[in-house]
Amino acid sequence: MHRTDGFPSPVVSCEWLLKNRHKKELVVLDASVYSENESLARKIISEAKYVDIKRKLSDSNGEFPNTFPSQVQFEIEVRKLGINNESLIVVYDNKGVYWSPRVWWLFKSFGHQNVAVLDGGLPEWQRLGFETTFYREHQLNQHGNFTANYQADKMRFFYHINEISKNEDAIILDARSEDRFKSIIPEPRAGLRSGTIPNSENLPYTSLFDGHCLRPKEDLKTIFSAFNIGSRKLTFSCGSGITACILALAAEIVGIKNLSVYDGSWTEYGTLTK
Numbered sequence: 082m083h084r085t086d087g088f089p090s091p092v093v094s095c096e097w098l099l100k101n102r103h104k105k106e107l108v109v110l111d112a113s114v115y116s117e118n119e120s121l122a123r124k125i126i127s128e129a130k131y132v133d134i135k136r137k138l139s140d141s142n143g144e145f146p147n148t149f150p151s152q153v154q155f156e157i158e159v160r161k162l163g164i165n166n167e168s169l170i171v172v173y174d175n176k177g178v179y180w181s182p183r184v185w186w187l188f189k190s191f192g193h194q195n196v197a198v199l200d201g202g203l204p205e206w207q208r209l210g211f212e213t214t215f216y217r218e219h220q221l222n223q224h225g226n227f228t229a230n231y232q233a234d235k236m237r238f239f240y241h242i243n244e245i246s247k248n249e250d251a252i253i254l255d256a257r258s259e260d261r262f263k264s265i266i267p268e269p270r271a272g273l274r275s276g277t278i279p280n281s282e283n284l285p286y287t288s289l290f291d292g293h294c295l296r297p298k299e300d301l302k303t304i305f306s307a308f309n310i311g312s313r314k315l316t317f318s319c320g321s322g323i324t325a326c327i328l329a330l331a332a333e334i335v336g337i338k339n340l341s342v343y344d345g346s347w348t349e350y351g352t353l354t355k
Contacts, residue, residue, distance in 0.1 A: 087169040087195035091185070091333045092178075092295060095206045098171055098199055102128060108168045111216075112184040113175035113203070124213040126173065126206055130162050131216065134180055138187055145352070146321045147183070149236055149344045155191050156229035164225040166193075173199035173206070177293030182326035186342055192230030198330055201294040208293075237316050237343045239353060245316055246279045252310060253281035256319035256328050257347065270320070274351050278318060278343075282308060286324040289331045302335045314339040318346045 087106075101107060109129040125131070132138060137158040140148040150158075164170065170188060174180040181198045188196040199206070207213060237245065245251045255277060260266040262283040264275035277283075288304060289295055296304075315337060317325035325342045332340055343350075 088197040091197055091330055092200040093171060093197045094200055095209050095211060098126075098206075099211055102126075104169065106165075106167055106169045108162070108164055108170050109199075110162070110170060110172045110184060111174070111203075112172050112180045114180055115175075123175070123216045124203070124207070125216045126203065127212050127214050129173075132158075132162060132172075132184060134184055138184065145345050145349045147323055149190075149238075149322075150187070152191060152229045152231045155187065156227060159188075159227045159229070160224045162225065163223055164227045166226060166228055168193075168195065168225065168227070170196040171199050172196065173202040175203045177202045177204050178290070178295060178327060178330070180323065182330040183323050186235070186326040186329055190232050190235040192232055193227070201292070204293045234339075235341055237341045239345055239349055242278060242316075242343060242350060245314075246281065248314075250312075251314045251316065252308060253278055253316045253318055253343070254284045254308065254328055255281045255347070256284060256286040256317060256324040258285050258287070259283055261320075268320070268347070268351070270348055273348060276347070276351055278347070278350055281318065284308070284328060286319070286327040289327065295331060295334070298334055301331050305332060305335060305337060310337060312339075314341070316341045316343055318343040318350075320346055321348045322346045 109126055110132045111125050111129040112132050112134050114135060138150055140150050172181040172184045178198060181202060185196050185198050246253060255262050262277055268275055317328040319325040322344050325346055329340050329342055
């Protein structure tokens with residue numbers, strides 16, 4: 082794995098980034114996802130590089146959305162961003178903390194530990210009055226030397242889930258809303274049935290926030306303590322593998338070990354089972 086001494090926590094504050102953003106090894110990534118009708122005249126944090134999570138860091142040929150990329154694809158795309166093995170990476174997005182944990186988890190899944198999420202993302206950065214610039218596409222002149230090293234324990238796939246759901250030494254936590262988890266409201270994806278993975282429990286990702294920022298560490302500890310985790314292995318699920326990574330981020334903040342994310346999440350499981 083790449084070195085692990087760059088960040089004191091899996092999240093950094095906007096104040097930390099403002100103070101440290103000119104460090105030579107620091108790379109700031111904008112992981113925002115924009116709809117087609119949103120203007121290209123969008124604001125970004127100065128010096129940030131845009132990473133297209135859906136087209137560049139997902140398998141675009143996958144049957145389901147946001148599918149885990151191959152090691153080769155991830156390495157190629159990350160090198161294009163000028164990222165090196167020694168880079169310190171801070172990821173943010175325009176929703177606060179939404180898309181950025183998925184990119185954070187992808188880096189960890191490919192062996193890079195020196196990565197953190199910007200707490201509060203762009204909304205918090207702007208609330209504090211810190212500098213932004215208008216986004217513009219640019220050609221990077223120099224590729225990085227990033228080397229991907231897949232960590233198989235970080236990701237779980239469909240063939241893992243039935244065994245995990247029957248294992249008393251494991252827990253599946255679902256990040257969807259309570260209404261979706263209990264099938265009170267339909268899934269937003271057209272044609273996808275409602276339901277839950279057997280024996281999974283519900284921890285809506287929205288419960289982890291105070292505004293755009295994550296709740297304090299002690300509050301997060303209290304939230305996770307309700308699930309009697311102990312030494313059991315923890316797998317996170319959601320709709321399509323995005324908000325599950327928010328749970329993984331919060332769990333790592335409070336020091337919980339043995340974490341994994343179910344890549345296909347309910348979109349895959351609900352499609353492939355009855």
